[in-house]
Each structure stands twice: as structure tokens, then as C-alpha cells.
Amino acid sequence: MRYIGGKSLLTGRINEVIQENIGRPSTVIDIFSGSAVVGDYLKKQGYRVISNDFLYFSYAIAKGTIGLNRRPSFLRLGIRNPVRYLNELTLERAQIDLKDCFIYSNYSPNERCDRMYFQNKNAVKIDIIRQTIERWYQEGKIDDKGYYYLLSALLNAVPYVSNIAGIYAAYLKYWDDRTFNDIVLTEPDIYSNGRRNQCYNKDYTELLRIKSDLMYADPPYNSREYLPNYHILETIARYDNPAIHGVTGMRDYEEQKSEFCKKSAVYGAFERLVRDCRSKYILISYNNEGLLSTEELSQICTRYCKDNSFRLYEYAYRRYKNKIPNETEGLKEQLYFLRRR
Numbered sequence: 001m002r003y004i005g006g007k008s009l010l011t012g013r014i015n016e017v018i019q020e021n022i023g024r025p026s027t028v029i030d031i032f033s034g035s036a037v038v039g040d041y042l043k044k045q046g047y048r049v050i051s052n053d054f055l056y057f058s059y060a061i062a063k064g065t066i067g068l069n070r071r072p073s074f075l076r077l078g079i080r081n082p083v084r085y086l087n088e089l090t091l092e093r094a095q096i097d098l099k100d101c102f103i104y105s106n107y108s109p110n111e112r113c114d115r116m117y118f119q120n121k122n123a124v125k126i127d128i129i130r131q132t133i134e135r136w137y138q139e140g141k142i143d144d145k146g147y148y149y150l151l152s153a154l155l156n157a158v159p160y161v162s163n164i165a166g167i168y169a170a171y172l173k174y175w176d177d178r179t180f181n182d183i184v185l186t187e188p189d190i191y192s193n194g195r196r197n198q199c200y201n202k203d204y205t206e207l208l209r210i211k212s213d214l215m216y217a218d219p220p221y222n223s224r225e226y227l228p229n230y231h232i233l234e235t236i237a238r239y240d241n242p243a244i245h246g247v248t249g250m251r252d253y254e255e256q257k258s259e260f261c262k263k264s265a266v267y268g269a270f271e272r273l274v275r276d277c278r279s280k281y282i283l284i285s286y287n288n289e290g291l292l293s294t295e296e297l298s299q300i301c302t303r304y305c306k307d308n309s310f311r312l313y314e315y316a317y318r319r320y321k322n323k324i325p326n327e328t329e330g331l332k333e334q335l336y337f338l339r340r341r
């Protein structure tokens with residue numbers, strides 16, 4: 001999934017820094033997991049991964065991939081291939097009423113809605129699939145593993161038919177070509193590292209006390225909050241019929257406002273992150289144009305590091321535009337590494 005601040009292009013560098021300084025950590029906490037791309041990569045290196053994000057859709061994706069070491073069996077459901085079954089479902093077969101379809105009613109054009117996030121057929125399909133997954137779970141036909149496996153398949157499929165320029169803070173005023181395709185779920189790629197990986201949906205402060213070899217922290221770096229940019233994925237994941245407002249149909253998100261997005265709070269947040277962390281090593285992703293300056297973050301790392309272990313790695317930022325990498329003058333991705341005192 002394309003994700004603001006996503007580190008899909010940096011996973012190799014992250015692992016290089018880990019190996020250079022620690023060798024092979026046993027357990028890594030990915031405390032701001034976002035799209036789960038880093039946790040997934042680290043899991044494939046054989047490290048035990050503890051993943052966390054305060055957005056529920058991010059948690060659901062991690063739980064349905066990183067949290068599993070094999071594809072759920074779906075024996076109790078009695079459907080051999082639930083992903084294919086969901087792809088072929090219709091309103092009639094699922095016995096769902098159009099008036100109970102929240103995504104269709106609020107995010108695709110109809111007599112009571114102007115929003116153009118989805119073509120009607122895909123909005124309805126998202127509702128049918130989401131409600132069917134929920135019903136199977138409530139009826140005990142699938143367990144937690146099956147539930148999040150299917151939810152993660154759905155959440156990863158939605159962006160491919162969304163009428164947006166990458167984020168849900170606005171929809172396009174014309175139909176993008178991709179929206180005419182039918183939404184198609186694909187089986188999540190499940191890899192076994194033979195370890196007991198775990199996923200959490202908490203504020204980062206609640207996980208700092210966990211003792212592990214390494215905490216990897218990739219917090220927001222500017223004032224753009226994450227929920228408004230992904231509000232529809234959050235609503236599909238929660239499917240909680242929220243009160244919504246404004247042109248984009250935004251849900252409230254008081255509890256998912258981040259201290260890392262506030263200039264007045266960001267220093268304190270970083271200091272808490274480094275000071276209260278109980279992991280032996282810390283690796284922080286940031287960039288040189290973040291709300292906190294390089295000097296300030298280096299100062300915090302120096303204050304709490306053991307034996308001058310703090311190191312700063314910088315890489316020219318690579319923007320992928322139309323798949324052609326292009327180095328953007330001045331902007332640098334950074335990795336701050338330290339051993340905790």
C-alpha cells in the first residue's frame with residue numbers, strides 16, 4: 001500500500017544499520033507500523049516482530065499478515081477459498097439490504113450523496129464483503145486469525161479502486177480509470193519466521209515498557225495527521241457507522257491525534273520515546289525537514305545513549321514519481337541509532 005512516510009524503499013538500509021550495530025536482534029518492536037512494510041521485512045529476516053499503530057486499519061493489516069505464520073485453515077467455515085467466495089458475492093447471495101451499506105450510502109454517488117470516492121459497484125462490494133466477514137466472525141465460523149486475514153485482504157484491495165490521488169483527504173472530481181475496475185481481493189502473502197509475532201493497536205506510550213533488543217520508531221515527521229488521510233480505510237476496518245462530517249465525510253479522530261504532529265509537543269514526545277524505552281537499542285527514522293530539527297533530535301539521542309553509541313545515518317531522499325527515482329536536493333532520510341543507557 002502507498003503510505004505517507006512509508007519506508008518500502010528504505011527497508012534494506014534499515015536492516016544494514018541493524019546488522020552493522022547489533023548483528024541479529026532476536027525481537028524488534030515496530031512501534032509506528034503504518035503500512036506494516038518494515039515489520040513484514042524484518043519478520044522475513046527471521047526476527048521476532050512486535051508491531052503497533054494507533055490506527056485500527058493499520059493494526060488489522062499487520063495482524064492479518066505479520067501476526068500469522070500460516071494461512072488460516074477456514075475449516076469451520078466450510079468454504080475452501082473464502083477470498084474467491086467473497087470476490088464473487090452479490091447483494092442477493094449475501095442477503096444484504098442496500099440501505100444498510102454504509103460505504104455505498106456515504107462515499108459513492110447516489111440520490112443522497114455527491115461524494116465520488118468509489119464507483120457504486122465497488123462501494124456496494126466493499127459493504128458486502130465487510131459485512132460478510134463480520135457475520136462469519138460473530139457466528140463463530142472464523143476465528144481471529146481468519147477475521148484479520150480476510151480484513152487485511154480487503155483493506156489492501158480498496159486503494160486500487162479508490163478515486164483519490166493517494167490519500168483519502170479528498171476525492172478526484174473526475175473518475176480515474178482505475179475506479180472502473182472491479183475490486184478484487186487477493187490472498188495475503190503469509191510468511192512463517194517460526195516466531196511468536198504480536199500486533200498491538202495502542203498509543204506508543206503503552207508499549208515503551210516492553211523489553212526487546214530493538215525498538216524501531218518511525219513517527220510522523222510533520223503536522224499532517226494520519227487519520228484524515230486514511231479515514232475511509234479506518235471506517236472500513238472498524239465498520240462502526242460513525243458520525244461523519246464535511247465534504248469528504250470525515251469521522252472524528254480526537255483520540256488519534258499525534259503529539260509528533262504538533263510543534264509544541266514534538267520535543268517532549270521524542271524525549272519520552274527515547275527516555276522511557278526499555279529496549280536495549282533504538283533506531284529512529286526521521287528526516288532533516290521534520291518538526292524537530294536534526295540538532296534537537298541528536299541532542300536527545302546523545303543525552304540518553306550509552307558509551308557514545310549514538311550514530312546518525314543520512315540518505316538522499318528518493319522520490320518515486322512515475323517509477324523514475326529522482327534525488328531531491330536537500331531533503332534527507334535519516335536513521336538515528338543508539339544503545340540505551
Ligand SMILES: C[S@@+](CC[C@H](N)C(=O)[O-])C[C@H]1O[C@@H](n2cnc3c(N)ncnc32)[C@H](O)[C@@H]1O
Nearest residue numbers: 005006007032034035054203204218220226258
Ligand atoms: C511515518 S508513519 C509509519 C510508516 C511505516 N513505517 C511504513 O513504512 O508504512 C507513522 C505512523 O505512526 C502512527 N502514529 C502516530 N502517532 C502515534 C501514536 N501516538 N501511537 C501510535 N501510533 C502513532 C501513525 O498512525 C502512522 O501510521
